[in-house]
Amino acid sequence: MSAATTDTLQILLAAGPGPGVGPLHDLRDAGRAALAKTGLPGRKTEIWKYTRLKALDGVAWTGPDARPEIDGDWIDAQAGFRDAWRIVLVNGRFDAGLSRLTDLPSAARIAPLPEAAGAHGAVAAALGQLANAERFPMVALNAACLEDGVAIGVEERALLEKPIHVVSITAPGAQPVAAHPRLLIRIGAGAQATLLESHLHLGDGAPAFTNAVLEIIVGEGARLGHYRIHDGPENALFVATTAVSVAGGAQYDAFALNIGAGLARNESMYKLDGERAEIAVNGAYLGVGGAHIDNTTFIDHARPNCQSQETFNGVLSDHARGVFQGKILVRPDAQNTDGHQMHKALLLSGKAEVDAKPELEIYADDVRCGHGATIGALDADQLFYLRARGVDEQAARALLIEAFLLDTVERIQDLAVREAFAEALTGRLRALQSSLAHGEAA
Amino acid sequence: MALLEIRDLQAEVDGKEILKGINLTVEAGEVHAVMGPNGSGKSTLSYVLAGREGYEVTGGEVLYDGENLLDLEPEERACEGLFLAFQYPVEIPGVAGTTFLRHALNAKRKYHGEDEYDAMEFVKFVRAKAKSLNLSDDMLKRPVNVGFSGGEKKRNETLQMAVLEPRLAVLDETDSGLDIDALKVVADGVNALRAPDRAMVVITHYQRLLDYVVPDKVHVMANGRIVKSGDKSLALELEERGYAHLLDAAA
Numbered sequence: 001m002s003a004a005t006t007d008t009l010q011i012l013l014a015a016g017p018g019p020g021v022g023p024l025h026d027l028r029d030a031g032r033a034a035l036a037k038t039g040l041p042g043r044k045t046e047i048w049k050y051t052r053l054k055a056l057d058g059v060a061w062t063g064p065d066a067r068p069e070i071d072g073d074w075i076d077a078q079a080g081f082r083d084a085w086r087i088v089l090v091n092g093r094f095d096a097g098l099s100r101l102t103d104l105p106s107a108a109r110i111a112p113l114p115e116a117a118g119a120h121g122a123v124a125a126a127l128g129q130l131a132n133a134e135r136f137p138m139v140a141l142n143a144a145c146l147e148d149g150v151a152i153g154v155e156e157r158a159l160l161e162k163p164i165h166v167v168s169i170t171a172p173g174a175q176p177v178a179a180h181p182r183l184l185i186r187i188g189a190g191a192q193a194t195l196l197e198s199h200l201h202l203g204d205g206a207p208a209f210t211n212a213v214l215e216i217i218v219g220e221g222a223r224l225g226h227y228r229i230h231d232g233p234e235n236a237l238f239v240a241t242t243a244v245s246v247a248g249g250a251q252y253d254a255f256a257l258n259i260g261a262g263l264a265r266n267e268s269m270y271k272l273d274g275e276r277a278e279i280a281v282n283g284a285y286l287g288v289g290g291a292h293i294d295n296t297t298f299i300d301h302a303r304p305n306c307q308s309q310e311t312f313n314g315v316l317s318d319h320a321r322g323v324f325q326g327k328i329l330v331r332p333d334a335q336n337t338d339g340h341q342m343h344k345a346l347l348l349s350g351k352a353e354v355d356a357k358p359e360l361e362i363y364a365d366d367v368r369c370g371h372g373a374t375i376g377a378l379d380a381d382q383l384f385y386l387r388a389r390g391v392d393e394q395a396a397r398a399l400l401i402e403a404f405l406l407d408t409v410e411r412i413q414d415l416a417v418r419e420a421f422a423e424a425l426t427g428r429l430r431a432l433q434s435s436l437a438h439g440e441a442a
Numbered sequence: 443m444a445l446l447e448i449r450d451l452q453a454e455v456d457g458k459e460i461l462k463g464i465n466l467t468v469e470a471g472e473v474h475a476v477m478g479p480n481g482s483g484k485s486t487l488s489y490v491l492a493g494r495e496g497y498e499v500t501g502g503e504v505l506y507d508g509e510n511l512l513d514l515e516p517e518e519r520a521c522e523g524l525f526l527a528f529q530y531p532v533e534i535p536g537v538a539g540t541t542f543l544r545h546a547l548n549a550k551r552k553y554h555g556e557d558e559y560d561a562m563e564f565v566k567f568v569r570a571k572a573k574s575l576n577l578s579d580d581m582l583k584r585p586v587n588v589g590f591s592g593g594e595k596k597r598n599e600t601l602q603m604a605v606l607e608p609r610l611a612v613l614d615e616t617d618s619g620l621d622i623d624a625l626k627v628v629a630d631g632v633n634a635l636r637a638p639d640r641a642m643v644v645i646t647h648y649q650r651l652l653d654y655v656v657p658d659k660v661h662v663m664a665n666g667r668i669v670k671s672g673d674k675s676l677a678l679e680l681e682e683r684g685y686a687h688l689l690d691a692a693a
Contacts, residue, residue: 380495385532388492389546389602390520390553399545403536403585410536 004057005040009141012056012209015063015178016145023118024146027128031143034133041137050323050355051265051294055237059176059207064091064147066173070202072098075167079198080420084165085110091171091179093148098167107158108193109151113182116151123151127184130215130243130269138267139241142180142213149182152195156188156219163194163225163417170199170236172206181212189219189247194414197228201236201260208232212240220274221249225414229424232260234289239265248274248303253413256283257421258293259428265294265323272299272306272334282412283312284405284425287320287352288432294323299341301334301364310341313408315401316352317436326371327359334364341371346378346404348397348436398433402426443508445470445641446610452501453490460486462666463502468610471638475652475677476645478663479685484645485529487663488614492526493519506610520546521553525608527599529615531587539582539598543568543605550606571604575631593624600631611635611642617651629654649681664689 013035019028040056041048067090075098076082087110088098094112101110109116117124133140152164168181187193195216201208210232218224232238238260246252258264270279285293293316299308314322324343345354358371378400386396405425412418429436446468453461460483468474478484489497491504493516504511511519534542540561547567548558559567572579577597587595596616603611613632617625632655636642644655652660652674660676661668662685669688670676680688 381532382534384494384516385528385534386542386545387516388494388520388526388528389542389606390517390549391545392517392549393515395545395549396517399537399541400534403534407536 005042008057009035009040011059011061012141012178013144015061016180017063017147023114027143028146030128031133031140031146034140035137035144038137038140040141045137047296047325050325051263051292053237055207055263056209061178061209062175064093064177064179066175066177067091067171068173068202070098070169070171074202075169078200079165079167081163081165081196084163084196087150087152087164087166089150089166089168089181091169091177092181094150105158105160107155108160108164109153110164111151113149113151113184114147123184126186126215126217130217130245131213131241136241136267138211138239139213142182142211142241145178145180146182149184152183152185154187154191154193157190158188159191160193163196165196165198167198167200168210168212169202170208170210170232171202172208173203174206176207176209178209178211181210183212183214185214185216187216187218187222187224190221191219192223194225194417195227196417197226199228199230199232199238199240201232205235208236210236210238210240214240214242216242216244218244218246218250218252220247222247223251224253225417226252226254227412227414227417227421228255228266229257229421230260230264232262232264234261236260236262238263240267242266242268244269245271245273246277246279249276250274250278252279254279254281255409255412255417255421256295257409257425258283258285259425260293261289261291263292265296267296269298270300270308272301272303272308275303275305277303278307280309280411280413282310282408284408285312285314285322286405286425286428287314287316287322288435289318289320291320292323293320296323296325297327299328299339301328301330301337301339303333304335304337306334307338308340311408311411312343313346313405314344314354315346315348315405316354317348319349319351321352322354324354324373325357325359327361328369328371330362330364330367330369332363335366337364337367337369339367339369343373344404345375346401347375348378348401394433398429398436401436402429405429444468445507446643447505448502449505450502451490451499451504453486453497453499455486455497459500460666461490464666464668466661466668468641468643470609470641472658473636473642473644473655475657475660476643476663477647477649477660477677477680479689480647482663483666484663485614488526488612488645491524491612492516517549520606521550523609525603525606525611527603527611527613527616529618531595531599533588534586535588537586539584539586540565540568542586543582543602546602547605568605572601575600575604575634577601577627577631592619593621593627596620596624596628597631600628604631604635609640611640613642613644615645615647617646617648625651626654649677652677662688
């Protein structure tokens, strides 16, 4: 670990609540202990090879205390989904005033993490189990700085008629802010729910660092739709580590949409932990300017007769950079596994770049697994076809870029979410149309 | 003035000369067939007219309604009323046929200073067009040409042509890959679009399309030139005797 990184770690820890305070202290101590061994991810951490956190260095990070005023109208406008139970986190802290949970049915329990961990042994026991601080330095950092967060529990066989929408806002005041949102979500056996995540940024200039950790337990035969949208300005760093376990017969449908201009890394681990579990984990990203967008996924087929399907499409212009690392592990037990992965990147500029690393590791013999990756420019035949029908080159390019990204959005199983994500994406594309037309910002 | 006048047109692809001096005049209201063996330059002619990149004109000129066609971008040619029905219509995953065609029609309307259609007006307009040609507009709900059979792709081209109402339609091997039923459907569509102010250039390898779309004139292309022109009986003669004797004569 370099001297700069060591200093950075000390600054980040100093911005946290300090060890030994409050009900989450065991977790914090464990996080600190793990970080003392590993430090922050650096050059030698293989899985962080393509994404460096150098932008963390040399910034006077502070804790969540200083924050600008936030009003509910702003959240409505930015996050949408007005007809949902809304959980608002500001700089990682649960904000009851901005949240909207009034008519939440008793089958769903939503509580601040310290309270839930104190009251329910199961919550305390589950925390940190799926997202392991010793293996993941960013999880360790989140744990070491943990003071708040939210626990969500859905009872067995409960059918929630509205989505639960987590709006996590990182809001630096005058000072740079480091936030460590933490969520624990437990979906009981046979229950059905939709979880939305909007990661937003509010501020005017100071750097923001978000280091979110989500642990999601999907019970037997349960169904969870889990859809994330992330946006943020150039000087925002966003890291989210998501660990999901899916029990037998359960279905998990996830989508991650990244349209932020700064650095974003979604690292997700999915464990298919019971027979006939099915997951679909898809995503789309759009990087302009100097954006750096990293999707790193690990799909762990631990049991027989499970299915996983993963499709990511990304568009990069200017000197934006994309990273896709997708590993599928099929354990010896996991016979009759069906696992498919595809990553496609469209490069609109000669300076845009993408690193794609698909990986299959198969120890069972009866499996159907495949992966593919394509990286290229816009298709010349398609462009000509559109132009030959009268559509000018700029509009033709915009149409093809939009189609390329919407092709994955179409996979979102929840219709309302699909439409909302498509709208967010097309809105952004329209705003960027003239710069995307030439692949480089004016 | 002729609608299309091609004078001594020469063009190359990847540095190889393909068109070696084409002369062709098409009047409004006429249907011309351009026939010829594979490699004679028929498709190159259609791409040069449509303005495809990589098809470099090295000599001659093309006048469209008296204006120099070759100065225009592909989209300007389309908006001016040139339509190329593709031999291999391109698949565009993620773009619904309606979206594609609405963009195309509105681009043309905008070019001519007309109001663009909104989604509702467009659907009404297309329905009426499709009905008049006995074509279904169901395929417009699907992504453009994705998973279409050969027949569906060519019907889609015909529907696009009907919607865009070109003044000059170039049909590049529209009959290739079609069974006889699909061929009839497409030919009926094409015939329904014949009009006094509209010309068509039908490029084909085989005579059979011309049983259904009867041309006013037939030209035989070989080795980058038009080697013989005549009326529709020339097509029948080719059917009987093949291209060989004409090629020998041209060589």
